[in-house]
Structure formats: C-alpha cells, structure tokens
Amino acid sequence: MSEDIVHRKQLETSDMTFDFTSEIYNYTLVIIKDLCVRMANKPLQDLGMPSPNRIAAVSTCVELDGEQSYSASDLLSYVQNNISKLTSEQKDIYDTIMHCVDNNVGEIFFLDAPGGTGKTFVIKLILASIRSKNDIALAIASSGIAATLLPGGRTAHSALKLPLNLHSTETPTCNISKSSGMGKVLQQCKLIIWDECTMAHKKSLKALDQCLKDLRGKSKPFGST
Numbered sequence: 001m002s003e004d005i006v007h008r009k010q011l012e013t014s015d016m017t018f019d020f021t022s023e024i025y026n027y028t029l030v031i032i033k034d035l036c037v038r039m040a041n042k043p044l045q046d047l048g049m050p051s052p053n054r055i056a057a058v059s060t061c062v063e064l065d066g067e068q069s070y071s072a073s074d075l076l077s078y079v080q081n082n083i084s085k086l087t088s089e090q091k092d093i094y095d096t097i098m099h100c101v102d103n104n105v106g107e108i109f110f111l112d113a114p115g116g117t118g119k120t121f122v123i124k125l126i127l128a129s130i131r132s133k134n135d136i137a138l139a140i141a142s143s144g145i146a147a148t149l150l151p152g153g154r155t156a157h158s159a160l161k162l163p164l165n166l167h168s169t170e171t172p173t174c175n176i177s178k179s180s181g182m183g184k185v186l187q188q189c190k191l192i193i194w195d196e197c198t199m200a201h202k203k204s205l206k207a208l209d210q211c212l213k214d215l216r217g218k219s220k221p222f223g224s225t
C-alpha cells in the first residue's frame, strides 16, 4: 500500500525521485487504521500493529484524498462528449445547478421525474463537471444499490457517520468533527448529491443540515452548500 502511495505522489508531483519516508509510513498506517475501524470497529493495537500519529498525518487525509483523486482530464472529456447529448430540459437543470455551483450560491434542488428519463445521466454530468475542475462533489444515496449507480457514490449512513439508532434518537447528529477527513470534505464540497433522499429518515436530513451549519459556520439551510 505504501508503494502505491509513493507511486501516486511521484505522478502528482512529477518527481520520480520521491521516495519512501516516515510520513508515508505514518499515512499508510492512517489508511489501514481507518479501514480496520470501518470494517471491524477495532483499533490497530488490537490487531498487533503500531498506531499512526494522526497529528503528523493531518495534511494527508484519506477521505479528502479520495474525493480529490479523480482524473480531471478523463472527466473533462466525459463532460465534453456528453454535454451535447442533454435534452433541452436536462440542459436547463444542468445549467441552473452549475450556475449556483460556479457562483457559490447555496441552494437546494429537488430533482424528480419518472424512471428512465435521465436523472442519473444529468447527475453524472454535474459530478464530472465539478470534479474535472478539481473541486469536490459528494455523491451519497439512501440505499447501497443507488450508491453504486453514482461515480464515487457512498451510502449516506456511511459517509455522514449517522447513528444506527436514528429512529429512537431525539436529535441525531453526524459523528463528524471539523478536523476529520469527512469534516474537511463537507467544508470544501461544492455540491452534495443525495440520491433517493425521500427514502431517508427525515432525521438524517436534519442531522446533515445541522452538521453543515456547524462545519461551515453558516446558518442558512445546509450551511449554504
């Protein structure tokens, strides 16, 4: 894993002499630790491995890296190849949303249309367009199946670290701190797509609303995202 990270850094910095360092070792441990916590809910010490130094790895965070690891040139050619295919109605939706994204206007859109009419097609183009500029567009969905249909899609529960006892909690919150990887993603993201949001419990939307207000320091709905 650390060899992959070194290789990626060499490509990113166009410096093929970039070599293995203690920071890379630490960063690799951070990734392994996050995977272990996510998969087995166990810290590395329980698995006989050394713990990473989170503070030293503060500039390299897994979730932020993941959201910024798209190939901008591939996405740009995807946008260029597909934008002309949009119907006039799809183009209106695309333009309206991209106008808000480009001008940092916090807005909420609800996209509803019969099945097979091209909602996902438009959403994929919007995600690609934002990511092709090296900006962050977060794609989440209420169900795992819907999440697999979006590039980089994740379930809302996993991405937003929502509590499992959502129904019985009075005011559930997203378990995301400002300094965490996901905290940084939510502070920096230009757009959040939540597919099948009507299938989610209303408390999960409220939790995201409060979380974004706190993280972004803005009182507008969803922290003006």
Ligand SMILES: Nc1ncnc2c1ncn2[C@@H]1O[C@H](COP(=O)(O)OP(=O)(O)OP(=O)(O)O)[C@@H](O)[C@H]1O
Binding pocket: 085, 086, 087, 090, 113, 114, 115, 116, 117, 118, 119, 120, 121, 122
């Ligand atoms: N403007 C378009 N040009 C070419 N193909 C399109 C266009 N719009 C949609 N399609 C294609 O039509 C099919 C259905 O579109 P899509 O999956 O985006 O619909 P949807 O509204 O998201 O459906 P569902 O609600 O069932 O998920 C897909 O294969 C998609 O690539």
